[in-house]
Amino acid sequence: MRNLSSRNSTRSRRTPTPCCSKVGIKRGPWTPEEDELLANYIKKDGEGRWRTLPKRAGLLRCGKSCRLRWMNYLRPSVKRGRIAPDEEDLILRLHRLLGNRWSLIAGRIPGRTDNEIKNYWNTHLSKKLISQGIDPRTHKPLYPNPNSSEIANIAPTQNSNPNSFPLEENARVDPATATRVIESLKITNSDQFPNLVFDDGAKSWPNCDGFNKGLQSHHEQNKEEDYNGNENEDTFSLFLDSLINENVFAYQQQQQCNLLDHLVNL
DNA sequence: AATAGGAGCAACCGCCATTCA
DNA sequence: GTGAATGGCGGTTGCTCCTAT
Incomplete structure (x- = not known):
């Protein structure tokens, strides 16, 4: 049985929640x-x-x-067992887009729960990204090369620069918009383009910056205009669509390069 | 064989949004 | 319009199991 003494002592200082305050309620496994x-x-x-x-x-x-x-x-409908590589890939891409919105991410991965994905992220994927030198919160390099031009585009830590738009913060769009975006992303990137540039953390940094810049302009636009939910949603969706299309274009370019290389080597 | 430490994961918590009277 | 009830979410905890020493 779990030791709940610390939790109970915390709870005693707070207003008890209605459903769990009754004596005799069983807890634990x-x-x-x-x-x-x-x-x-x-x-x-x-x-x-x-x-x-x-x-x-x-x-x-x-x-x-x-x-x-x-x-x-x-x-x-809950699927048990190990997370498959394609599921892991999808989680990575969705997290990059949405941040810690586990229920939204889980909604796009059949049979997986938000809790399971959250646990998998915390125990596997965040460590994996760190080992690759990628910040799991922002999907940007932890230790960017100071000589690289990328450095100018790396978003500083939150609060350090009010003009910066770290991905995690930017990802906080309303669920309906996010769902539409993910739907198009899944079809475009996962099903048709499994090896898209979007998959690779290092290669996708420029895209990520584009993402941030797009959101920044979107944000600035909102400041100038009166709020119109649907209009802004559409603007945001269009921006994401364009981002996705850029990736498709990059993929197609890469495929053409691969084909040329292949022909040259014949 | 004993044990310390880490990994994995189920479960709990507080908070927030929504619904309803 | 308001407040209580309810559902849902993300963050966190701590138990169990596994592995290294």
């Missing part, structure tokens, strides 16, 4: 019996009304705990 109770109840009565579900299902758990258990483990 779920037993197979509890899983069965929950799964059978949801199969029979469906998801939803999580706060009252435990009582109806005969569980001594809070509603949040039931929801989490169902969403992350019991749901039939």
Whole structure:
């Protein structure tokens, strides 16, 4: 059983949350019996009304705990097992675009939960990027070459420069826009162009800067104009579309180069 | 064989957005 | 319009298992 004393002491200083404040609520790992109770109840009565579900299902758990258990483990659509290389690749690209928006990222990877992706990122991918000299938060080089022209385009740490637009900050667009962008990105980059420049952290830095610059101009435009949600969404989508198209163009150029090299070597 | 340390991951937490009376 | 209830999210914790010593 987990030691929850530290959490309880923290909670005692705060207003208790309504669903978990009752005495007698069970915590910690779920037993197979509890899983069965929950799964059978949801199969029979469906998801939803999580706060009252435990009582109806005969569980001594809070509603949040039931929801989490169902969403992350019991749901039939949840895929178990290792993250495949193509899934990892998609996570990397989506994270680069969206930052730590795990539920959005998970929404584009069938069978994977936000918790699973978040864990995988924290335990595998962030370390992998660091080992490659890439900042996992910004997807930019950790130690840029001072002689490189790239240095001028590297976004400083947040708050250090009010004019900088680090990717993570920029990624905070509304979910509807993000979803549309991801949809087009997935079709364009993942399905049709699996080896796109976008995949490679080092090669994509210029694209990333373009991304930031585009967002900056977008941001400045918003400051000048009265806010119009749909219009700005469209502008943002168009910008991202153009960014994606640039990648497609880069890919096509690379393919042509590869073909020429091949012909030369014949 | 014992144990220390790290990795992986399930679960909990607080906060925020949305819904509804 | 307002406040309570609810759902959902991202950050964090700590337990379990594995590996190195």
